[in-house]
Amino acid sequence: MSPLAQCLSFSCLLFGVGLAGALTRRNAILVLVGIELMLNAANLNFIAFWRFGPHPEQLTGILFAIFSIGIAAAETAVGLALIITIYRHRGSTNLDDLTSLKG
Amino acid sequence: MDPSHAANAAIVTHLWVIPAFPLLAAGIIAVTRQSGRKLATVCAVGSMVLALILSLVAFGWVLGRDRGGGELHAVQNIPWLQMGSQSLDLGWVLDPLTAVMLVMVSFVGLLIFIYSIGYMAHDPNYTRFFGFLALFAAAMLGVVIANSLLFLFICWELVGLASYLLIGFWFEKPSAAAAAKKAFITTRIGDMGLFLGMLWLYSSSGTLLFYDHGQGCLEVGALAKLAGQTTLVGMAVSTGVSLLIFCGAIGKSGQVPLHVWLPDAMEGPTPVSALIHAATMVAAGVFLVARVYPLMAAGGPAPGVSTALTVVAWVGVITAVFAACIAVAQTDIKRILAYSTVSQLGFMMLGLGVGGVAVGMFHLITHAFFKALLFMGAGSVIHGVHEEQDIRRMGGLRRFMPVTFLTYAVGMMALAGVPVFFAGFWSKDGILHAAHGWQVSPWPFWGGLFGALLTAFYMTRQVAYVFFGEYRGATRRASSATAPAVSDGHHEPHDGTPHESPAVMTGPLAILAFFAIGLGFIGTPAWPWFQSLLSWRPVDHLELGRLFEEGGAETMALSILVVAVGIGAGWWLYGRRPASSATELDVLERHQPAVFRVLREKFYVDEFYEATFIRLNDRWAWFCVTLDNWVWGGLVLVISYLVLGVSWLDRLFDEYVVNGGFDQGCRGIMRGGTSSSKLQDGNTQTYLRTIGVALTALLLLLTWGCHQ
Amino acid sequence: MGTAFCIAALLTLLGGVGSMCFRNLVHCAFALAVSFVGLAACYLLLGAEFVGFAQVLVYVGAVAILIVIAMLLTRNIESKHEPLVAGGWVMGVCVAVLASGSLILCVVNSSVVQGPVSARPTMSTRALGEQLMGDYVMALEGIGLLLTASLIGAVVIALREKEER
């Protein structure tokens, strides 16, 4: 396996872990954590493609990763604020309890 | 823009300010509490003072204009409604007619305002009264400055509204409320004609502006066009429009046959009577005829002679004689004056019809002053004898109320046309002179002479009753307490004897008396300053010889004779031996009871209307009801049953065909919705899982798709 | 691919698995921090030191702390008496395994990954800064705006509402 393939496989695994967590955990915060993990996996892809791609002198991958980190920070802040508000209104962050949109 | 326009900028462009002041005052008073008397007074009187000042400025500006050339009418038009290529313009005009009327209205109005301070001092609704007065003044000034028939009509209706409010000011009195309604509805009949005339005028000439630098409807081009077209019974369009507009004037100015509202309107407070009957509202009709005079005169065979003007003259003379006759037999002090007003308005119309704008307007102006004087004098008398209006219960008041007596006498002589020194003589003489020279018919002249005779007679009768002899009212004190309180809140001590009115009321009387004497001299044939101003020609110099030209001397002699006869007859019948008690029969009644009764009952016009129009209306209404109930009602019933039958069939179709299918469809959709909403279990992770599965599927698809 | 990278990757994966599996929420958060640090190490080893440091600064220093505080504020740190996972967790794991498995399959079968490995690039922070303030300045400002907006939004959302009187 080439280094790029290793990197990408590693990031796929990380993505899978995050996805599994997001799909199975009941706590909304942990779902958010899982999403963070998936985001990080994607970030790793940027770096890997930058490092092993044909044009490492161009910094696009790095810049993408930096912007992605910034956006992830914003997303976490708003997401956690939402979860706290939900908790305050519903007394729970358990996703099984939060099904008011049930059809 | 030629220089004359540039010059007129200041006062003409801001002419709208004159009515705006009273309007503003009315607005302020409208939101003032009833206790804000001082504010209301200051606002109303102050606005009238400002309006008067501006009117004088405008008058001065008109006087200062060069009468040789230049445009007579200084106008300022503003587009109001833009409808496609058509535009409805409003505007105002400043010409001699406007200027004279402005000064007259604002001056008399101001005096009446001041007089009202005293007259209404004890009324609880003092503030409201001044608000209405200010509204009235604003509307009237608006009528005067209007350069568009539409604008004039708007203000005209506002005048009608304000007069309704003012006549019905004491609306607790059923008679006042009824009188207000009567005035409003009767004038509305005339206004209908005015409105139709306006529409017709607009559709024929395309404009409602009077003067618009050659495009206005009163200017040569439009007049020629209007006079050129003919309509039913061979009448020119201009004549038709003129007659319709004259309908409005008939209603407003109380001409026969729509004069019935005017005497009833005496139910309002006396300043209102003065304002409405002397100076302004009734003058509005005359003014309207004067304003549209070019239209009236259009298409006639000779200048000053046309079908419309002939109608105006005849209506005028009939009204003059008719109302004068009625006035002879009345006993209510204000009603006598009211019929006198109707009669004088007839004279004005006659003057307009036979002699042109200047003749009619001159009488309007002089009449405004002395009739305001008379009304306010009458108000003073009524005030002095504790709300008594029956002249039979007065008498000998000249000792109690010397100022009122003197000023009233001046007014009476001016109205009667006592020669040389009083304004009424000159203006009435001008009308008679013009009627004498009228080619169409000699009868208006003789009618006018008869009217003048009657005028002198009934005024002498009234003065003799009111001011001479012994006071006959003291015996009636006990019963007057049960009479409806005309003006509640009079707290001054009632000792039963008449008393002189306060200075705030007699002051305006004195001023008006001065004008009732002095105003005549600006329009004598010897020095026709007023006429030359209105006709817009250079001022003639004083020339006594002109008094005796063109049969002037005979006319004057005749009218002096007539006046002398009238006053003499009146004094002989009433003044020589005054009635000794209130119940004593009238002299005329003693000798000619039948005639007198007819006159006292106003020729039974109201009863005639009652018996004819109103009865007819009732009958017609009954007929319509019957028709509705049986003929149309049956027809409607049959049709409705038919419709019911059809709709029943329709319902069957709906219920079993349309609804059935629709219900099936709905049920299907609902089932589909229910089952698909099961997908939405509200659990985030289910959604996420679906996304994951979809992602996997997409990936596999892409990978394997690529490989193949 | 050196041993160091493998260790870092293993650390990351273990941290990730831990953060998803611990019963105690705070342990999850710590495991997450470990995972972030491991990932930062990966970045460093891949030559992207700026991103690595930023990763530590932002994720460990801010995001992890934020998550921990959110956990404390929602007060259900230990869910001892409830099932750990949501209903149908087997399905979830299956889906995750399917997804990541197919992803790896894609990666392995891809022709892109077979290209020659270029030399370790030199990345100067200065060049990065010049890029950020040059070509990507709009994006940078956009991120700044986004962060400010999310800061305000988060504060507004999480502010305790005034009690109704």
Place this chain on the structure above:
Amino acid sequence: MTTGLDQIFVALKHWVVSLCPTGWQSIVSMVISAGAILGVFASLFGLTTLLERKGLGRIQNRPGPNRVGPFGLLQPLADGLKMLTKEDIVPRSADQLIHFLAPVTMVVPVVLAYAVLPLGRNMEAVDFDAGLLFFFAAGAATEMAVFMAGWSSRNKYALLGAMRAIAQMVSYEVPMILSSITVVMFVGSMSLVQIVESQSGYHWGWLARWHAFTPWGFAGLVLFVVSATAEANRSPFDIPEGESEIIAGHLIEYSGFKYALFFLGEYLGLFSLSALGITLFLGGWHAPVVWLEWVPSYAWFFGKLLGFIAFFIWVRGTLPRLRTDQLMNFAWKFMLPLVLINLGTAALWWYTGSWVFMGAAVWRWLICAAMVVVPYAVLGRVMFERRHLGPRTYRYAS
């Protein structure tokens, strides 16, 4: 000025490394650097504890430790022995693993941060291109450690102290980083070595070109030192540990060697922050005036560091502790605006560097000084007039 004395330690390290086989050289180099740093700063820690106790004693009009060794010089050693031999108590309900890991997590990143600090000419362990970022990244990890300690102790005071500490550290990280950014802006590099290099040379031939000698630099230094004091939980910002309120906060359940590790971590953090301040604003290892250039560079560095330590001790001995709300108000309403304005000042200073007209330098000075002083005066006045002395609320204690 690469005299022998100046480069003696560098030369020594090179010699030792050259003795090793080639494959091991880089590792040996690192180990030597790390060992040196650990040894030196650990002894400095010991020395500082003594100095602090002595200094505080002087300030509080008492002798301080004077029994162990001459003038009490061996007191740190005795303290260390005592700590090592004390029983390590772990509360029964505590989270054992986290409780154990917390002190380690505290010390390791702090020690890592020293790697990028140039302790003298050519005396830096690594020269990262993004060294400053590395430093702050390492510092950020201590927040995690504090939380671990506070949470794992299962003690309400500990948790409270940890939350306070985290809030304070997060808040003061902002002004601290922003005040450092001014230097980065001015120098154009995040490498600490280059930042020090940029401060070489002399004004008028004798006064060093330190950033602290510019208006923005001076303001930045003051702001940095204030934030560093808060970041290191030093008095007067030692609210998280406030003995009288929450009895040492997150440290309450620690004893023995773990407690010593925490202590070590805190002091090392203080040293590293002081060292960063020296590096950024006070010319690093550069001499202040040209005549003193013969003194070795590391001596200058450590001299300045000792000066900072003395300053911190002095502050601790004189200033009372703040309240949490005062602390937060101070950070967000006072420090942050000033720091942001200071960024603008630095930018202005940079652009006005090309002014050439008559008296340009004076104008530049006056304008920039006004930009520093006026906001300080205005904000200070506003803050002073709007002191919030009403009843306070504790967000995390409710």
